[in-house]
Amino acid sequence: xxxxxxTGPGTGLILGxxxxxxxxxxxxxxxxxxxxxxxxxxxxxxxxxxGGVVPELASREHLRNIVPVVREAMSRANITFADLDAIAVTxxxxxxxxxxxxxxxxxxxxFGLGKPLISVNHLEGHIHAVLMETRQRSEIPxxxxxxxxxxxxxxxxxxxxxxxxxxxxxxxxxxGRTVDDAAGEAYDKVAKLLGLGYPGGPWIDALAPHGNxxxxxxxxxxxxxxxxxxxxxxxxxxxxxxxxxxxxxxSGIKTAVLRYVQTHHLHDSIEARRAAxxxxxxxxxxxxxxxxxxxxxxxxxxxxxxxxxxxxLQRQTFAAAxxxxxxxxxxxxxxxxxxxxxxxxxxxxxxxxLPIAFPSLALSTDNAAMIAAAAWPKYVAQNFASExxxxxxxxxxxxx
Numbered sequence: 001x002x003x004x005x006x007t008g009p010g011t012g013l014i015l016g017x018x019x020x021x022x023x024x025x026x027x028x029x030x031x032x033x034x035x036x037x038x039x040x041x042x043x044x045x046x047x048x049x050x051g052g053v054v055p056e057l058a059s060r061e062h063l064r065n066i067v068p069v070v071r072e073a074m075s076r077a078n079i080t081f082a083d084l085d086a087i088a089v090t091x092x093x094x095x096x097x098x099x100x101x102x103x104x105x106x107x108x109x110x111f112g113l114g115k116p117l118i119s120v121n122h123l124e125g126h127i128h129a130v131l132m133e134t135r136q137r138s139e140i141p142x143x144x145x146x147x148x149x150x151x152x153x154x155x156x157x158x159x160x161x162x163x164x165x166x167x168x169x170x171x172x173x174x175x176g177r178t179v180d181d182a183a184g185e186a187y188d189k190v191a192k193l194l195g196l197g198y199p200g201g202p203w204i205d206a207l208a209p210h211g212n213x214x215x216x217x218x219x220x221x222x223x224x225x226x227x228x229x230x231x232x233x234x235x236x237x238x239x240x241x242x243x244x245x246x247x248x249x250x251s252g253i254k255t256a257v258l259r260y261v262q263t264h265h266l267h268d269s270i271e272a273r274r275a276a277x278x279x280x281x282x283x284x285x286x287x288x289x290x291x292x293x294x295x296x297x298x299x300x301x302x303x304x305x306x307x308x309x310x311x312x313l314q315r316q317t318f319a320a321a322x323x324x325x326x327x328x329x330x331x332x333x334x335x336x337x338x339x340x341x342x343x344x345x346x347x348x349x350x351x352x353x354l355p356i357a358f359p360s361l362a363l364s365t366d367n368a369a370m371i372a373a374a375a376w377p378k379y380v381a382q383n384f385a386s387e388x389x390x391x392x393x394x395x396x397x398x399x400x
Contacts, residue, residue, distance in 0.1 A: 016372030019102030020094025032376025088375030092395030172398025211303030
């Protein structure tokens with residue numbers, strides 16, 4: 001692995017570009033281990049007006065932001081384009097129009113600069129965000145095989161990750177995925193249902209400690225893979241004969257929250273809360289006033305929802321770790337910022353004497369440092385993208 005200091009060719013400097021959803025991001029990372037800059041232009045306030053990401057608006061904002069964001073990332077890193085070894089960009093998964101903005105800009109840069117282009121899977125980026133930070137802290141490398149829980153608004157996956165000794169090429173095997181809603185999506189939808197802000201994760205995480213997590217006994221049923229109908233291949237069903245799969249489902253608990261709201265006649269209080277938030281847009285999840293806008297029954301409902309979701313993520317993750325002999329765990333993605341998830345998974349990992357790592361809050365959400373970090377092993381292996389690279393909205397990671 002090249003880890004030259006100084007500037008110019010051979011410095012290991014990679015510019016990462018990320019535009020898969022509603023963040024336009026650029027970062028410069030050296031040799032997959034040192035982030036020299038990490039700039040993110042968020043569209044959160046724009047999409048909050050609609051309660052979710054509007055793809056057309058996201059693409060338009062990426063077009064506005066991509067040039068100044070890249071310029072700022074280069075400036076903060078105090079380097080020029082000539083100093084770069086390569087440029088990395090998210091190929092997928094994500095929104096097609098949003099991905100195309102980043103890919104088109106990255107391809108133009110590489111063509112003009114004569115630099116290689118590296119395509120990165122967004123999910124792999126989330127995993128390498130954590131690995132990069134463990135290297136920055138000079139911690140002992142996470143032991144392999146490594147189990148990665150990638151949990152966000154669009155994804156809830158379990159991957160068994162490893163690489164051969166002496167090789168920088170990582171391999172991934174998907175051993176669990178959501179069959180419907182992602183965990184973060186369930187958070188957003190429940191928060192919207194209860195009249196809270198967007199995104200829903202920070203609101204529920206901030207309000208849950210004020211409620212009783214055992215007030216509403218939510219449960220998760222066992223997910224049984226369906227046999228595909230004759231002549232039809234299921235995209236969700238795991239391949240036969242490859243061991244157990246630890247899948248997730250969060251649509252049921254979302255529906256259960258809706259039924260609770262209906263049967264306990266919470267509609268009026270929800271509408272009053274919506275009106276209060278609309279009247280005071282300065283309210284944040286951690287504002288004292290935000291708690292007072294929720295009655296105790298609603299706080300108990302929020303706490304019970306989070307307790308159940310985190311419990312399901314914890315059970316499936318550690319069951320998978322035990323079944324596949326994982327020697328360490330990485331938790332990544334936007335939901336990895338959730339305080340209860342971190343606390344409970346850390347406690348269970350400590351109980352099992354199993355190393356576990358989480359990203360910093362800054363690298364939990366979508367960013368470009370993770371893309372540049374994940375690109376480094378590909379750069380070492382000279383695994384470059386072709387000039388025909390395009391967006392792959394449904395891109396999968398590793399062996400499915």
